Amino acid sequence: MSDFEDEMDIDVQPSKDAIQFSSDKSSGKTKRLTADLPVEAEDNLPWVEKYRPNTLEDVSGHQDILATINKFVDANRLPHLLLYGPPGTGKTSTVLALARRIYGAQNMRQMVLELNASDDRGIDVVREQIKTFASTKQIFSMAPSNTGGSALGKFKLIVLDEADAMTSTAQMALRRIMERYTANTRFCIIANYTHKLSPALLSRCTRFRFSPLKEADIRSLIDHVIEKEQVLIQPEAVDSLVTLSKGDMRRSLNVLQACHASTAPHPSDIQEIMATLLSTSDVTSCLNTVNTLKSTKGLALADILAALSDQLQRLTVPAQTRITWLEGLAEIEFRLAGGGSEALQTGGLVGVLRNGCELMGENDTPMAP
Numbered sequence: 032m033s034d035f036e037d038e039m040d041i042d043v044q045p046s047k048d049a050i051q052f053s054s055d056k057s058s059g060k061t062k063r064l065t066a067d068l069p070v071e072a073e074d075n076l077p078w079v080e081k082y083r084p085n086t087l088e089d090v091s092g093h094q095d096i097l098a099t100i101n102k103f104v105d106a107n108r109l110p111h112l113l114l115y116g117p118p119g120t121g122k123t124s125t126v127l128a129l130a131r132r133i134y135g136a137q138n139m140r141q142m143v144l145e146l147n148a149s150d151d152r153g154i155d156v157v158r159e160q161i162k163t164f165a166s167t168k169q170i171f172s173m174a175p176s177n178t179g180g181s182a183l184g185k186f187k188l189i190v191l192d193e194a195d196a197m198t199s200t201a202q203m204a205l206r207r208i209m210e211r212y213t214a215n216t217r218f219c220i221i222a223n224y225t226h227k228l229s230p231a232l233l234s235r236c237t238r239f240r241f242s243p244l245k246e247a248d249i250r251s252l253i254d255h256v257i258e259k260e261q262v263l264i265q266p267e268a269v270d271s272l273v274t275l276s277k278g279d280m281r282r283s284l285n286v287l288q289a290c291h292a293s294t295a296p297h298p299s300d301i302q303e304i305m306a307t308l309l310s311t312s313d314v315t316s317c318l319n320t321v322n323t324l325k326s327t328k329g330l331a332l333a334d335i336l337a338a339l340s341d342q343l344q345r346l347t348v349p350a351q352t353r354i355t356w357l358e359g360l361a362e363i364e365f366r367l368a369g370g371g372s373e374a375l376q377t378g379g380l381v382g383v384l385r386n387g388c389e390l391m392g393e394n395d396t397p398m399a400p
């Protein structure tokens with residue numbers, strides 16, 4: 032409905048176009064895809080990509096910016112845009128969602144040139160790639176079924192991500208190009224800091240500042256991901272995650288995924304291994320317990336060593352025992368890193384711990400601090 036109203040006070044567009052125009056949303060039933068990744072690849076995607084907002088409505092926070100951008104699109108009038116602000120606040124996502132809204136998911140490829148200025152920042156890139164892309168005529172706007180012939184669909188979009196990393200010469204060249212091709216292209220410049228951009232560029236763009244995301248926004252996104260991915264996490268850990276991310280959604284998603292994927296042994300498994308090794312004098316049964324735990328929980332000896340040595344430090348034991356353990360564990364770690372067999376070194380671990388225990392004698396039981 033709002034499309035319709037905005038349409039009226041501008042010009043020529045018949046309302047039919049407006050309806051078709053906003054139908055991108057329903058036609059894009061490939062939910063939350065990033066660029067053009069095949070659906071089956073989604074499961075292996077990093078969460079920052081998997082949960083990248085698909086439409087402008089999915090972008091959290093920044094309500095005022097989104098409203099303005101939507102207005103531009105509804106009015107079929109898009110100025111050059113400059114989005115700036117700290118990382119992980121949704122700048123790239125907003126532009127991609129905008130492009131998807133204008134062209135639809137299928138046509139995005141042909142109509143959007145996405146350059147990451149931090150890898151290709153020389154003058155050559157600006158001259159060649161942008162020039163070639165901006166000066167070629169698009170064939171697709173002639174096809175009848177696309178975007179309903181919306182006026183914006185005729186413009187190509189050039190996205191310059193991380194443009195503040197461009198050399199100043201390249202920025203100069205860009206200025207001319209922007210002017211020359213304004214008839215059929217729109218630029219969208221993304222940067223962290225405006226002070227690294229040439230004032231001439233700044234004055235040609237409509238600026239939007241993306242502030243760090245609010246904790247409430249981050250929390251609701253994180254909660255969503257936790258639920259979808261079935262992450263086991265304590266409420267206090269979520270609190271820290273939200274606070275420590277300091278408004279950077281990318282960081283909080285990456286930390287969450289790293290914690291989720293971490294294969295570090297669970298403290299209770301380490302406790303069980305330690306208790307068995309310290310109390311059972313039958314070496315074979317010790318070895319069996321450790322091997323069973325390793326295979327059922329998928330633990331690696333290297334991780335067990337690290338966690339176990341940490342735990343052993345905390346026990347109060349005679350010096351001789353401690354020396355045996357420390358030397359032995361260090362030796363095993365060294366051999367393991369050098370390619371020693373996992374099975375033999377596991378045996379070595381049992382041997383070292385039992386050795387230390389034998390030294391303690393009958394009545395010296397190890398004590399927790």
Ligand SMILES: Nc1ncnc2c1ncn2[C@@H]1O[C@H](COP(=O)(O)OP(=O)(O)O)[C@@H](O)[C@H]1O
Pocket residue numbers: 078079080082083084089090091092117118119120121122123124125244252280281284
């Ligand atoms: N405003 C937001 N709403 C929803 N998700 C966001 C938002 N900002 C960032 N994200 C998440 O963080 C990731 C990185 O966002 P991105 O748009 O690339 O940030 P920027 O370009 O500002 O550094 C996205 O894939 C998305 O998962």
Ligand SMILES: [Mg+2]
Pocket residue numbers: 122123124192221
């Ligand atoms: Mg970005």
